[in-house]
Amino acid sequence: MVVTENAAAGVRVPGRRSGGLLLRILPPSLYAGRASALIERSALVYSRAWLVFVSGVFEPLFYLLAFRVGFGQLVPEVTGPGGGTMSYVAFVAPALLAASAMNGAVFDATYGVFFKFRYDKTYEAALSTPLGPLDIALGEIGWAVLRGGLYAVSFFGVMGVMGLVTTPWAVLVVPVAVLVSFAFAAVGMVCATLLRTTSQFDYIQLAVMPLFFFSTTFYPLSVYPEPLQVLVQCLPLYHGVELSRGFAAGVLDWSMAGHVAYLVGLAALGVYGVSRRLHTLLR
Template structure:
């Protein structure tokens, strides 16, 4: 309802048209979706077959012992959702914005800047959700799903996708050359490696723990790992609030940047 009260030049309520367009474009590029699942899946298989045998059991949420591959799997699931969302919200948006000039053509229709932001972010969230569903199915086949609450990994992955897609699209509007995508990777790769994806927070030195807890992926990993093991506590509300706040800021910034750059 609040969106409908915005000026028509900013929002016209046609987000579904952008999602439909993206679905039509990608229906012949299904291999792109497969690639988003393959990388974390290879990590998972490597830990199951090799590295996990060397590490043995680790202490998971609630102090309960668990295999290392079961510890890592939920984190890889949300990391897969993050990667899919970031790809669509940065690379794809940059191409449409700087090269094909697609958004300029869209603004010649009743579609507004907020439509564009919400449409692109929504598609990125759907893509991240598809990755997470496929990954959860693989986890189930490998016997890594031990709690009914593991089904909540899908909403967690969607929330992570929303936060990263929103911020990623806002960042993409600042990029001027393809070489600047290295900055995106410079932010995403350390988050993937150090957001308690492979190690519990307790192994980091005290000052570094505070840095890790700022990472958006850390909050997604903690949510996913808790639900995967069936350990739920009030701290999860803080993780959800962090990701929702980040998503709201990202959507606002993306819509503002699109409006500023295309309606000037």
């Protein structure tokens, strides 16, 4: 297998003589398998800015400590999954984990992708190699998922130290965070291709903040009036929060399959959308 290096893209990719027959048969937008080159590039970039990477661990940690010290004293117990009671900190912690996965994925898939796409022309350079639009989409989303997974593992470790891990099922909050990262990174990357100026990032924040506050992150669904409950259940972060909270409490039911299906469908739709957008804009 021949390996070539594109200086403008800053990545090493398999040469065209590797799988040449496949490349002649399939158009660039329909093959994948080289996405790891984009993940490797992102890892090399962040190795020189590791403080930015590490700082993402502290935001949800500060939230968790604030609820442990402050709100946890005012609201000692709440109704959790399955109708049982649990401490307020244990109620909020898995939701914050899912929310941090969303925030990290959206940041990576919008800010980072926008500047690579509009100013650095990274993707135009990448497309001069055997990489196709689907490779680019999966590579950028894959990096956001990897970063979200590392944050989730760190946050889960803090939960364990604080005594908030009370069931073996709780370890599944990490794959839930990975799935949330995947779904939001895919949709966020689609949004990044639609933005034309940096001022339009305000629209991203306008969408993310309500998701963070109203997706049952800090209080159960039952506090909403019934018409609003239907609206909240349509929010993508709600499904991640409910999955994470259910596993953390060790309360499993069939509704979890619906939450997983929602997030998987959102991720698939996002991957398809961004691959089509890149194919249209960069051809």
